[in-house]
Amino acid sequence: MSKRIEIKDLDIYYGKFHAVKSVNMTIEPRAVTAFIGSSGCGKSTVLRSLNRMHEVIPGAYVDGQVLLDGVDLYAPNVDPVRVRRQVGMVFQRPNPFPTMSIKENILAGVRLNNARISKSAADELVEKSLKGANLWNEVKDRLDRPGSGLSGGQQQRLCIARAIAVEPDVILMDEPCSALDPISTLAIEDLIKDLKEEYTVVIVTHNMQQAARVSDQTAFFNLKAHGQPGELIEMGPTEKIFHNPDQKATEDYITGRFG
Amino acid sequence: MSTTMTSPKRTGSTTPDLLTAGQLPKFTGLAALVVSIAVAAGLLALLQSANVTSVVAVGALLFLLSMFILSTAVEGVRKAKDRLAKYVVTGFFLVALAPLISVIWGTIANGMARFDGVFFTWSMRNVLGEGGGAIHAIWGTLIITGIATLISVPIGLLTAIYLVEYSNNGKLGASIRFFVDVMTGIPSIVAGLFAYTIFSMIFGAGHKSGISGAVALSILMIPTVVRSTEEMLRIVPNELREASYALGVPKWRTILKVVLPTSIAGIITGVVLAIARVIGETAPLLVTASITSSMNLDPSQHPMATLPVFVYNQYMYAPGIDTAAYHARAWAGALTLILIVMGLNAIGRFIAWKFAPKAGR
Numbered sequence: 001m002s003k004r005i006e007i008k009d010l011d012i013y014y015g016k017f018h019a020v021k022s023v024n025m026t027i028e029p030r031a032v033t034a035f036i037g038s039s040g041c042g043k044s045t046v047l048r049s050l051n052r053m054h055e056v057i058p059g060a061y062v063d064g065q066v067l068l069d070g071v072d073l074y075a076p077n078v079d080p081v082r083v084r085r086q087v088g089m090v091f092q093r094p095n096p097f098p099t100m101s102i103k104e105n106i107l108a109g110v111r112l113n114n115a116r117i118s119k120s121a122a123d124e125l126v127e128k129s130l131k132g133a134n135l136w137n138e139v140k141d142r143l144d145r146p147g148s149g150l151s152g153g154q155q156q157r158l159c160i161a162r163a164i165a166v167e168p169d170v171i172l173m174d175e176p177c178s179a180l181d182p183i184s185t186l187a188i189e190d191l192i193k194d195l196k197e198e199y200t201v202v203i204v205t206h207n208m209q210q211a212a213r214v215s216d217q218t219a220f221f222n223l224k225a226h227g228q229p230g231e232l233i234e235m236g237p238t239e240k241i242f243h244n245p246d247q248k249a250t251e252d253y254i255t256g257r258f259g
Numbered sequence: 260m261s262t263t264m265t266s267p268k269r270t271g272s273t274t275p276d277l278l279t280a281g282q283l284p285k286f287t288g289l290a291a292l293v294v295s296i297a298v299a300a301g302l303l304a305l306l307q308s309a310n311v312t313s314v315v316a317v318g319a320l321l322f323l324l325s326m327f328i329l330s331t332a333v334e335g336v337r338k339a340k341d342r343l344a345k346y347v348v349t350g351f352f353l354v355a356l357a358p359l360i361s362v363i364w365g366t367i368a369n370g371m372a373r374f375d376g377v378f379f380t381w382s383m384r385n386v387l388g389e390g391g392g393a394i395h396a397i398w399g400t401l402i403i404t405g406i407a408t409l410i411s412v413p414i415g416l417l418t419a420i421y422l423v424e425y426s427n428n429g430k431l432g433a434s435i436r437f438f439v440d441v442m443t444g445i446p447s448i449v450a451g452l453f454a455y456t457i458f459s460m461i462f463g464a465g466h467k468s469g470i471s472g473a474v475a476l477s478i479l480m481i482p483t484v485v486r487s488t489e490e491m492l493r494i495v496p497n498e499l500r501e502a503s504y505a506l507g508v509p510k511w512r513t514i515l516k517v518v519l520p521t522s523i524a525g526i527i528t529g530v531v532l533a534i535a536r537v538i539g540e541t542a543p544l545l546v547t548a549s550i551t552s553s554m555n556l557d558p559s560q561h562p563m564a565t566l567p568v569f570v571y572n573q574y575m576y577a578p579g580i581d582t583a584a585y586h587a588r589a590w591a592g593a594l595t596l597i598l599i600v601m602g603l604n605a606i607g608r609f610i611a612w613k614f615a616p617k618a619g620r
Contacts, residue, residue, distance in 0.1 A: 051505065053501060053504060053505060056500075056501060056504055058427045058428065081504075081507055081509050082507065083507075084504060084505055085506075085507030086507075088505060088506070089501075089505035091501065091502065091505075095496070095498040095499055095502045096502075097502070097503075097517055097521070098499075098521055098616035099517075099520040099521055099616050108506060109507065109508070111516075112503065112506065112508040112512050112513070112516050112517070113506075113507060113508060113512070146616070159502070162502075162506065163505070163506070166506055166507060
């Protein structure tokens with residue numbers, strides 16, 4: 001159920017602003033791919049274009065191809081809603097639905113899509129998803145309490161559980177740990193390592209140690225200059241990017257030297 | 260090479276203890292207030308111009324002055340200014356509250372006389388002088404306001420949803436918002452004449468009915484519902500919409516199942532406030548639903564009495580004899596109206612509290 005993503009000549013725009021220039025890359029299934037780079041270089045933008053969340057922003061559009069196992073997500077007859085059911089997303093700030101309980105949050109993807117689900121199947125799905133997100137033991141006694149009552153780290157794992165409950169092929173994570181403490185971050189990183197057994201995982205992070213710890217492949221994005229579109233500078237196995245990058249810009253960024 | 264490092268001298272460091280300052284005892288404020296009022300009363304009595312207004316005004320000024328001087332002497336200038344600001348703010352709050360309390364008190368005092376069983380069971384049919392009641396007007400108000408709400412809430416809610424979720428800040432959205440703002444400022448009599456004209460054109464001149472009154476009220480109500488709902492929808496964080504889209508939920512279901520439930524408490528409060536605003540309208544109902552002394556529960560035809568028009572009618576058209584009976588009925592009608600509005604507000608608050616997202620652990 002894990003799928004390969006190929007990006008071909010992808011240009012991304014916010015209205016007239018050219019945000020990202022001609023990205024080409026292949027994201028392998030059953031692996032973790034990390035996007036690193038400075039703020040504003042377009043890595044979140046590229047991530048959001050992988051499940052057509054980019055176009056939710058008024059005026060935003062893309063030019064190019066994103067192939068999910070060979071199917072172009074931007075072909076004219078593709079329904080973005082169907083794309084998002086196969087490519088799930090976890091956001092920077094935990095965003096459980098405030099009006100729903102923990103259980104309802106997990107079932108939100110199924111229930112909101114108007115699918116009928118029996119009570120036993122629902123209970124099973126809740127348990128499976130929460131176990132998948134390493135949250136089951138902490139919340140199993142309070143599944144009917146509001147999701148917003150959990151700690152930040154628990155809320156983020158709840159959001160991950162909610163994303164995997166719809167059984168996507170790909171999970172996108174946009175800086176999932178930047179609002180969390182180190183212990184919660186560790187819990188999420190362990191979870192990411194488990195998730196790659198079944199899913200294609202793409203993670204945007206500002207934390208280079210995190211990229212080094214969890215990812216198999218790393219892509220480095222950069223801006224040529226302020227106001228210029230962001231570009232993919234280099235992509236390769238994480239080991240290589242961190243120890244023996246081809247590009248000087250990558251080495252400068254990794255080692256903390258800029259300019 | 261004899262440069263000496265001189266750190267900036269701290270002034271006043273001779274005082275051994277910089278953290279404590281003088282403090283007026285807690286009761287000082289109250290004591291000063293009582294003394295000020297007493298002194299003001301005494302002084303004005305000497306000048307033979309003592310009345311409630313002048314005593315309160317002069318007493319308040321004396322109080323502010325004395326507290327400022329006292330506080331400056333004991334606590335220092337900064338604290339004195341702080342106290343001055345606090346007392347002035349509190350004072351203006353009390354000034355703003357005065358007319359409200361006065362209105363409620365006046366209505367209760369005058370309205371209780373006829374706030375009885377007969378008032379809530381009788382209409383004004385064949386009643387001259389004493390007796391009679393407003394049951395026909397109470398029903399009229401409930402029916403007309405109810406129909407107005409049924410018309411306004413769907414239109415207002417859907418307009419607000421369009422503005423926030425679908426307009427993409429386009430030209431159509433901007434112009435709708437502009438015209439809604441213009442509609443907020445329409446004088447209520449204009450709304451009444453508009454509804455009267457429309458119904459007269461369709462059903463013949465001189466048409467009077469409850470439904471035409473409801474249409475007039477909904478013209479006044481729609482802009483309020485649109486604006487308050489729009490504000491409520493806008494404060495729903497975008498992250499929740501994105502979370503829902505990312506789960507593969509279509510836009511309309513996201514609005515229905517995520518955005519509206521999150522903001523429902525505020526939307527209901529806005530609707531209740533809009534109802535409370537139009538339920539006391541007199542002018543538009545005077546020209547559309549008019550007034551009658553009999554019970555009329557059919558909003559499609561014939562005049563229908565409403566509480567505000569009933570109050571106006573009883574007060575303005577009281578005959579020369581038994582005038583007091585008419586005035587007493589007017590006051591009781593006003594009291595009933597205030598109680599209905601208060602009840603609506605209480606219900607609105609309860610619903611808002613009931614539906615508000617809770618963060619329980």
